[in-house]
Every structure is written in structure tokens, then in C-alpha cells.
Amino acid sequence: xxxxxxxAREITRRRAxxxxxxxxxxxxxxxxxxxxxxxxxxxxxxxxxxxxxxxDRNPGESDADRLVNLVLEGxxxxxxxxxxxxxxxxxxxxxxxxxKLAAWTVSRTEARLLAAVALSA
Amino acid sequence: xLIDASQLPAGSLIESDLIIIGxxxxxxxxxxxxxxxxxxxxxxESGGEERDAxxxxxxxxxxxxxxxxxxxxxxxxxxxxxxIRAYGGSGNAWGGKCAPxxxxxxxxxxxxxxxxxxxxxxxxxxxxxxxxxxxEMPRFDFDLAQPLQRSRPPILVEEGRxxxxxxxxxxxxxxxxxxxxxxxxxxxxxxxxxxRVYLNANVVDIVARQDGSLIERLEVACLNGKxxxxxxxxxxxxxxxxxxARLLLNSDGAHRNGLGNGHGLVGRYFxxxxxxxxxxxxxxxxxxxxxxxxxxxxxxxxxxxxxxGVLATSREAxxxxxxxxxxxxxxxxxxxxxxxxxxxxxxxxxxxxxLSELPPSSxxxxxxxxxYFMCEQAPNPESRITLSEDRDELGMRRVDxxxxxxxxxxAGMRRSIEFLRKELGRAGVGRVQYAxxxxxxLARFNASRHHIGxxxxxxxxxxxxxxADCRVHGVRNLYTAGSSVFPTGGIANPTLTILALAAxxxxxxxxxxxx
Numbered sequence: 001x002x003x004x005x006x007x008a009r010e011i012t013r014r015r016a017x018x019x020x021x022x023x024x025x026x027x028x029x030x031x032x033x034x035x036x037x038x039x040x041x042x043x044x045x046x047x048x049x050x051x052x053x054x055x056d057r058n059p060g061e062s063d064a065d066r067l068v069n070l071v072l073e074g075x076x077x078x079x080x081x082x083x084x085x086x087x088x089x090x091x092x093x094x095x096x097x098x099x100k101l102a103a104w105t106v107s108r109t110e111a112r113l114l115a116a117v118a119l120s121a
Numbered sequence: 122x123l124i125d126a127s128q129l130p131a132g133s134l135i136e137s138d139l140i141i142i143g144x145x146x147x148x149x150x151x152x153x154x155x156x157x158x159x160x161x162x163x164x165x166e167s168g169g170e171e172r173d174a175x176x177x178x179x180x181x182x183x184x185x186x187x188x189x190x191x192x193x194x195x196x197x198x199x200x201x202x203x204x205i206r207a208y209g210g211s212g213n214a215w216g217g218k219c220a221p222x223x224x225x226x227x228x229x230x231x232x233x234x235x236x237x238x239x240x241x242x243x244x245x246x247x248x249x250x251x252x253x254x255x256x257e258m259p260r261f262d263f264d265l266a267q268p269l270q271r272s273r274p275p276i277l278v279e280e281g282r283x284x285x286x287x288x289x290x291x292x293x294x295x296x297x298x299x300x301x302x303x304x305x306x307x308x309x310x311x312x313x314x315x316x317r318v319y320l321n322a323n324v325v326d327i328v329a330r331q332d333g334s335l336i337e338r339l340e341v342a343c344l345n346g347k348x349x350x351x352x353x354x355x356x357x358x359x360x361x362x363x364x365x366a367r368l369l370l371n372s373d374g375a376h377r378n379g380l381g382n383g384h385g386l387v388g389r390y391f392x393x394x395x396x397x398x399x400x401x402x403x404x405x406x407x408x409x410x411x412x413x414x415x416x417x418x419x420x421x422x423x424x425x426x427x428x429x430g431v432l433a434t435s436r437e438a439x440x441x442x443x444x445x446x447x448x449x450x451x452x453x454x455x456x457x458x459x460x461x462x463x464x465x466x467x468x469x470x471x472x473x474x475x476l477s478e479l480p481p482s483s484x485x486x487x488x489x490x491x492x493y494f495m496c497e498q499a500p501n502p503e504s505r506i507t508l509s510e511d512r513d514e515l516g517m518r519r520v521d522x523x524x525x526x527x528x529x530x531x532a533g534m535r536r537s538i539e540f541l542r543k544e545l546g547r548a549g550v551g552r553v554q555y556a557x558x559x560x561x562x563l564a565r566f567n568a569s570r571h572h573i574g575x576x577x578x579x580x581x582x583x584x585x586x587x588x589a590d591c592r593v594h595g596v597r598n599l600y601t602a603g604s605s606v607f608p609t610g611g612i613a614n615p616t617l618t619i620l621a622l623a624a625x626x627x628x629x630x631x632x633x634x635x636x
Contacts, residue, residue: 038467042467046460046461046464050461082471086471089472089546090472090547090548093546094543102404102459102461102462104465104554105555106468106546110469113468
């Protein structure tokens with residue numbers, strides 16, 4: 001399939017981001033700039049490959065909504081998304097809840113975030 | 122004075138107070154430290170002034186690395202390629218990287234059997250200073266857990282509690298770069314009346330009196346067929362970490378199993394330093410720092426006049442987690458980054474609450490550093506140098522080296538890499554890329570020219586070949602210099618410690634032989 005071009009890709013990513021960020025109604029103020037930039041700059045093919053690394057090993061999580069819910073499971077309602085992600089990531093490493101993406105060891109939360117973005121795109 | 126032993130009349134007698142066998146870095150340094158002692162010194166170097174194929178061939182033998190399941194990898198070439206038989210020894214190829222052993226390296230660690238030196242880091246400190254002075258370099262009296270230079274700060278992961286930075290410095294007194302400092306070092310013992318250096322003088326037998334307690338003479342052979350004899354009041358074996366054991370094992374006139382080998386320890390406990398990395402084309406071995414100093418030049422600099430840092434497992438963490446010493450050496454960033462690596466790097470910055478936006482890719486790229494790992498090998502009596510039945514041109518039995526890794530060694534490497542991954546992630550500092558595993562360790566190990574442990578130091582003759590003064594147990598006038606005496610090797614480049622021990626030995630010899 002041919003590349004739809006930067007403009008179309010940007011629209012797709014924005015939609016993916018909207019879906020992703022809109023799904024957790026419990027989350028308070030969303031500090032979206034970092035996540036937005038990340039999603040906007042993510043190479044879609046790289047994201048797809050990395051996500052399949054994770055989803056091949058975790059076939060029960062091949063659904064963006066489910067991944068988002070898993071990422072947000074236990075998040076306090078008044079905590080910002082970035083703070084929750086940071087805490088989850090560090091706790092994942094402390095408790096050895098990690099995954100391998102392109103030989104990188106990332107936290108399970110990170111792997112799920114990436115997979116959610118890739119599935120939403 | 123430089124004398125070519127092959128040009129002396131056959132059957133010449135070389136006499137001196139002290140005979141140093143081996144004209145490498147250790148041998149030259151001991152002679153130099155004794156220049157003003159009034160002690161006559163003869164240095165017997167087996168090679169010539171330059172590397173020579175015939176002399177190098179005397180090193181040939183058989184060697185292999187052995188894994189925990191008995192798997193082997195032949196490394197015969199290592200015996201010839203990792204050493205140089207010429208005046209200056211393997212210093213002719215040495216890169217000049219220096220580091221002291223860490224305090225923990227010399228301590229007894231319950232989780233590493235046979236660990237513990239009979240001397241402490243504090244005992245060695247003044248000799249490290251003398252070694253640095255000899256190598257015309259700064260002393261290691263700084264602490265890299267604190268910022269050394271504002272422009273090159275250390276990565277401080279939770280104040281260094283789990284991961285710390287250890288320093289490396291380079292000397293110009295090295296054969297690899299050559300030039301005036303190296304030539305000056307080699308010439309430093311040649312113009313004094315009390316010191317003579319004999320080239321092409323291969324010691325082929327250390328002859329002890331019948332009970333083995335005293336060395337009486339050395340048999341010296343030249344490749345042109347001439348034979349000589351050397352006699353001294355004391356002898357220092359300084360032929361390198363493999364050849365020291367070989368010469369003791371070959372000297373079997375007094376004891377069938379070799380000199381100093383009453384307890385069968387000569388040649389055992391051989392270890393070395395290997396670097397381990399997976400090429401980027403096969404998955405890579407890298408670290409991405411999502412947080413930390415903006416300037417990582419302390420680690421990835423290639424300026425040999427600057428201090429270099431290596432990320433190491435802290436002493437506290439080694440104790441708590443029962444890990445061996447382990448280091449991660451960082452290399453300069455690559456010129457380009459794969460899109461998948463870039464995606465993971467972006468992902469890793471999401472957890473950084475100090476960032477309000479993603480750093481530009483140029484900044485991200487400078488924080489992506491290929492690395493290699495090094496893990497301490499535990500003392501292992503089954504890792505050993507023995508003699509084969511094959512003989513060299515001079516009639517000496519050749520070396521057969523089985524460099525063996527235990528299951529604990531591989532587990533130590535695996536757990537140390539896991540610890541690095543976990544701590545960088547848990548502290549929110551970075552991520553580790555590592556595509557390998559214990560199954561590829563043996564194949565990927567890249568051996569350094571560090572030969573450790575084959576005449577290890579221990580207070581008890583049942584557990585070591587030399588005592589804390591580097592004297593061969595049970596032999597009054599025979600000493601050993603070099604990394605073969607290290608009971609454990611840490612992960613520091615061994616030359617500085619070799620020279621520190623040589624300085625300490627020269628003090629001892631001055632007391633023993635002086636006056």
C-alpha cells in the first residue's frame with residue numbers, strides 16, 4: 001500500500017490520539033503535549049512492528065480499548081495521565097513487569113501504550 | 122646496558138643480585154624502582170628489541186573457552202595474539218587504559234567462592250600512586266560519584282546507590298601509541314651500571330635445590346642454539362599471566378608437578394576479561410538515557426587526555442543482590458538511528474515528568490549510546506593452564522589452556538544485565554537494548570589481553586601459589602609479578618594493578634637484598 005502522505009498520516013494520528021485520550025473518562029486534566037508529540041512523531045510502520053512484537057506474545061490484548069483500560073487500571077481520578085504513566089512505568093520495572101520491543105526492555109505499561117496507539121492508527 | 126644473549130659465548134654465566142625473568146612492563150618497572158638501591162639487577166627478556174615471528178612462535182599452544190555445559194570454542198590463536206615476546210613485552214601493544222581495582226574487588230565476598238585478597242585496596246593505594254607517577258599520569262585520587270568537572274557530570278542514579286561511575290585514564294607510556302614516553306620508559310633502565318638487560322634470553326628451566334626451597338640457577342636458551350646459565354640471590358618471574366604458570370610447570374626438576382606446585386594450584390583459577398556486545402545488525406546492545414546529564418562526554422568521549430567514566434554496579438548493590446562486579450562501557454552515538462529505536466526512545470521519555478515536550482531528535486540521538494558489558498569471572502579451579510606433550514623450539518612443553526566459565530558466571534552476567542535494565546527503568550533514567558542471552562555468551566565473548574589468576578595470591582599455601590609478598594610459597598627466593606597473582610580480577614584494566622604490586626614487590630626486594 002502506498003504511503004498516504006504526511007498530511008493524511010497526521011490526520012490519522014490525531015484521530016488515534018483523540019480516541020486514545022478520549023477513552024479514559026476517569027482521568028483528570030490531560031497533559032497531552034508530550035503524548036501528542038510522541039504520537040505525532042511516531043513512525044507508523046515502526047509502531048506497527050513494535051506493537052506486533054508485544055501483541056504476538058500477548059494475543060489477549062489485541063484491542064485498543066482493552067489496552068487503554070489496562071494502562072489506566074487503578075489510576076486515581078485526580079492524577080494526571082503523565083504522572084500515572086510515570087508511576088506505572090517505574091513500578092513495572094521494580095516488579096519486573098517488562099516486555100521486549102526491538103530488543104529494548106520497556107515496561108509493560110509502555111508496551112501497552114505503544115500497542116494502543118498502533119492499533120488506533 | 123642492553124646485551125644480546127645470543128651473541129655471548131655459549132655457556133656464559135649471568136650473575137646478579139636479582140634476576141628478573143621477563144622484560145615487560147612489570148619487569149622493567151621493578152628494575153627501575155631498584156635503580157638507586159645499590160642492588161645489581163639482570164633482566165632476561167626472551168625476545169629482541171622488536172616483535173619477531175620466531176620468538177612469538179614460542180607462545181603457540183592450544184586453547185579453548187569452555188561454557189558451563191561443556192561447550193567449547195577454540196581460541197588457539199589467543200595464546201600468540203594476546204602477548205608480545207619482545208623488550209617491553211605486551212606493553213608494546215597495550216592501549217594504555219588504566220584503572221585501579223575497586224575496594225570491593227579485593228574484599229572477601231561470601232557469594233563469590235575463593236574471593237578476597239590478602240591485602241586491601243588501602244594497602245595498594247600508595248603503590249597505585251607510584252604506578253601513576255611512573256606512567257606520567259594523574260593519580261586516581263578523585264571520586265566520580267561526585268561531579269568532577271561541571272561540563273562532564275556523572276550519571277547519578279539515586280546518588281550512586283545502585284549504579285555508580287568508575288574512572289578510567291590513559292597513559293602515554295604505551296607501546297600502541299609509541300613515541301617519546303614509551304621509548305623513555307624502556308630506556309630508563311639501560312644507562313645505569315647496576316642494571317643489565319639481556320635480549321633473546323629465554324629461561325627454559327628454573328632449577329631449585331633438591332628440596333625445592335631455594336632457586337639455585339636458571340637455564341637460559343637462545344633460538345640460535347646457545348645455552349647459558351643465570352644465578353642470583355633472588356628471582357622474579359615476570360613473564361605474563363600465562364607464561365608464569367608455564368615456566369613453573371615446566372621447571373619440574375625438584376618436584377614432578379612443577380615448581381611451587383605442591384598443592385596442584387599452579388595454572389588453576391585462570392580468568393580473564395571479556396567484553397560482550399551484540400552487533401546492531403543483530404539487535405544491538407545499547408542504552409538510551411531518557412534523563413541525566415545533557416552532556417554524556419564523560420562516558421563517550423574519545424579524548425585520551427580526559428577522564429573516562431564507566432557505569433558500574435555499586436558495591437552496595439553487589440552486596441545486596443549478591444552480584445559480581447559488572448560494568449557498562451558507553452560508546453559514542455551512532456550516526457543514524459533506526460525508526461523502531463526512535464519510537465522506543467520517544468516512548469521512554471513519556472514517563473519523564475520534568476519534560477513538557479519531546480526533545481528534538483538531535484538531542485535524542487546523542488542519548489542513544491551503544492555499549493558493551495563486562496562481568497567479573499569468579500575464581501574457578503577448573504579453568505586452568507596445563508602443559509601439552511607438544512614442545513616448542515627450545516624444548517619447553519607448550520601451553521594447553523581451558524578457560525572455563527561456570528554456570529554461576531553466566532548467571533552473574535545475566536542477572537547483572539537484568540539489574541541494569543531494572544534500575545535504569547525503575548529510576549526513570551533510561552532503557553537498555555540487549556538482544557542476547559546466555560546462549561550466545563561464549564560465541565560473542567571478545568577476550569582482552571588480560572591473563573589473571575594462574576599463580577594466585579593467598580596467605581595459605583594450600584589455597585594460593587604466592588603469599589601476600591608475591592613470594593612463591595615454599596621457595597625462599599622466588600617471586601612472581603604480574604596479573605597471574607590476582608586472586609580475583611575485578612573489571613579494571615590490570616596493568617595499573619600489576620605495576621602497583623610491582624612497586625610493592627620492589628620495596629620488599631630492597632629490604633630483602635639491600636644493605
